[in-house]
Amino acid sequence: MKSDIFDISKDVFLDTVNAKDYIELDRVSIFYQSLTDSVLKPLKMVLLYGKPGTGKSMFLTKLHNDLSATKKIHLYKTPILDENEFYKTLAQDLLSIAYDGELNFTQFMKILNNSLSDEIPIVLLDEAQLYSNSLMEKIRLLSDTRKVKFVITLHKTDKEDLIAKEHFQTRIWETIELKNSSSSELKFYIQKKLLKANCFDAASMFQDDKVNLIYKLTKGNYRDTNKLLYTLFQIYSWYEEYTPGKINKNKISNKIIEMSAIHVGLLNA
Amino acid sequence: MLNINELEKRWFVYKIKSYTPYLIITILILLTSSLLLFLFYNDNSLKNKVSIEKKEVKKFETHETYVKIADKVPTTAPVDIPKIKNDIQKVVLQPSLNFIDNVVINKPETSKKKIIKEKIIEVKPEPIIEKIIEVKINPEPIIEKIPVEENVSLQINKQNTSNDINLVIKRFKTNNNPALSLFIAKKYYEIGNFNQAYNYALITNQLNKDIEESWIIFSKSLVKLNKKDKAVEVLKQYVEYSNSSRAEILLSNIISGKFK
Ligand SMILES: Nc1ncnc2c1ncn2[C@@H]1O[C@H](COP(=O)(O)OP(=O)(O)O)[C@@H](O)[C@H]1O
Numbered sequence: 001m002k003s004d005i006f007d008i009s010k011d012v013f014l015d016t017v018n019a020k021d022y023i024e025l026d027r028v029s030i031f032y033q034s035l036t037d038s039v040l041k042p043l044k045m046v047l048l049y050g051k052p053g054t055g056k057s058m059f060l061t062k063l064h065n066d067l068s069a070t071k072k073i074h075l076y077k078t079p080i081l082d083e084n085e086f087y088k089t090l091a092q093d094l095l096s097i098a099y100d101g102e103l104n105f106t107q108f109m110k111i112l113n114n115s116l117s118d119e120i121p122i123v124l125l126d127e128a129q130l131y132s133n134s135l136m137e138k139i140r141l142l143s144d145t146r147k148v149k150f151v152i153t154l155h156k157t158d159k160e161d162l163i164a165k166e167h168f169q170t171r172i173w174e175t176i177e178l179k180n181s182s183s184s185e186l187k188f189y190i191q192k193k194l195l196k197a198n199c200f201d202a203a204s205m206f207q208d209d210k211v212n213l214i215y216k217l218t219k220g221n222y223r224d225t226n227k228l229l230y231t232l233f234q235i236y237s238w239y240e241e242y243t244p245g246k247i248n249k250n251k252i253s254n255k256i257i258e259m260s261a262i263h264v265g266l267l268n269a
Numbered sequence: 270m271l272n273i274n275e276l277e278k279r280w281f282v283y284k285i286k287s288y289t290p291y292l293i294i295t296i297l298i299l300l301t302s303s304l305l306l307f308l309f310y311n312d313n314s315l316k317n318k319v320s321i322e323k324k325e326v327k328k329f330e331t332h333e334t335y336v337k338i339a340d341k342v343p344t345t346a347p348v349d350i351p352k353i354k355n356d357i358q359k360v361v362l363q364p365s366l367n368f369i370d371n372v373v374i375n376k377p378e379t380s381k382k383k384i385i386k387e388k389i390i391e392v393k394p395e396p397i398i399e400k401i402i403e404v405k406i407n408p409e410p411i412i413e414k415i416p417v418e419e420n421v422s423l424q425i426n427k428q429n430t431s432n433d434i435n436l437v438i439k440r441f442k443t444n445n446n447p448a449l450s451l452f453i454a455k456k457y458y459e460i461g462n463f464n465q466a467y468n469y470a471l472i473t474n475q476l477n478k479d480i481e482e483s484w485i486i487f488s489k490s491l492v493k494l495n496k497k498d499k500a501v502e503v504l505k506q507y508v509e510y511s512n513s514s515r516a517e518i519l520l521s522n523i524i525s526g527k528f529k
């Protein structure tokens with residue numbers, strides 16, 4: 001049916017994480033470089049942390065996508081909460097050993113130490129805040145074998161809080177914090193996303209003052225921005241269908257920005 | 270699916286909510302300012318009424334009191350300020366009659382037609398409104414002292430001026446320093462009260478006839494009081510006497526109509 005510009009623009013802001021949608025944001029690119037560097041260094045474990053919606057999963061996905069052609073790299077987007085299952089999965093993926101029965105930590109350590117691999121495999125664990133403390137401690141011990149390298153992400157905001165935790169105190173962690181975007185980065189992000197989908201007209205509707213209003217509402221959080229803009233284009237296509245005379249296609253309306261913010265809960269009314 | 274109509278309503282509520290603080294502040298400001306204005310008006314009209322009543326009751330007493338106070342002034346050098354203040358409030362006519370007295374004795378030629386004016390200076394913070402009330406006074410009790418052709422009209426200008434004129438007037442009453450009366454004349458001229466400017470300039474001239482500034486204020490006030498001829502006459506005499514170039518310039522400006 002209708003596949004107008006607003007409908008297409010709307011889908012640009014679906015909250016999905018695909019490496020092909022990755023946008024090289026200035027600040028993030030620097031992190032990306034240091035992350036790829038540290039991934040290639042032996043021993044170091046990498047801890048990627050930040051508020052929800054700051055792009056951690058996107059980051060890991062991009063890293064996985066970029067390195068998978070040349071490296072042994074495995075991404076686990078959802079945590080494997082059962083310890084036994086966790087070791088079995090790693091044994092299968094890293095060492096290509098399938099286990100039917102139980103595989104505990106001591107057993108897994110043994111086979112890992114005995115493995116003769118010329119290349120250290122990289123394990124990317126997203127949402128690691130869901131792993132238990134004891135499993136996290138074991139992940140650290142596994143890293144110490146230098147037979148596997150972990151990059152984990154955490155939904156944590158307070159660095160102090162993290163460092164207080166025992167298993168993050170060891171020096172083998174390298175930490176990178178991802179933050180919300182600045183308003184100029186946000187403008188770049190919005191426009192780049194739309195341009196990638198060939199929504200040129202929609203991209204030109206986001207002038208600085210509009211982006212500033214959006215920034216005020218989302219504080220530069222990518223996920224909140226996605227939600228807001230998804231709803232915004234949804235509202236636009238509704239108006240386009242029912243009251244096309246009411247909308248100005250040169251400029252995003254503040255009213256519709258605020259309506260979207262109310263809908264997604266960024267403004268309470 | 271989105272319910273746009275409902276969302277529009279919620280947005281409208283949100284807008285109203287976000288404007289309410291400003292709305293409340295604006296309303297509060299409006300309310301307080303109108304309340305203040307209202308109180309101010311009320312206060313003024315009340316006081317005016319009171320002073321008119323006082324005048325009517327004390328038609329003759331005013332003069333007597335004046336004499337008493339005039340006598341008192343030189344003897345009581347260190348004056349009790351609150352007492353003086355009370356006296357001033359009760360006897361509104363005191364200072365100008367004092368000056369009329371001087372005028373009559375020292376310069377009878379300037380008092381063919383006498384205007385006796387007095388001001389009550391209110392100590393109020395906001396100089397907004399000026400009210401003038403005319404009170405006719407039966408001239409008879411003053412007749413032996415002042416040759417009055419017609420009724421002497423008394424103007425009570427109620428004006429909210431700054432404290433300092435009031436204070437300077439008080440000080441002037443205690444020491445008759447012409448610098449002070451000149452200051453008062455200038456202040457009155459500045460605020461457009463030309464009657465009082467004229468009066469105090471006149472007083473200053475009588476205390477010291479060599480103050481150029483005072484003669485200038487005096488004649489400017491005369492012009493403002495629609496007595497251009499009188500102003501020209503006075504200035505001519507003063508220029509002849511003093512050779513003041515400022516006075517000369519003012520004189521030509523008055524004659525040419527440049528100064529109105
Ligand atoms: N560099 C980026 N390029 C494109 N989209 C991004 C980027 N960073 C974040 N996003 C978008 O923001 C959303 C939230 O990012 P995500 O990685 O899921 O955050 P987190 O994992 O920190 O909660 C994702 O849907 C993604 O589309």
Ligand SMILES: [Mg+2]
Pocket residue numbers: 053056057058126127
């Ligand atoms: Mg995530």
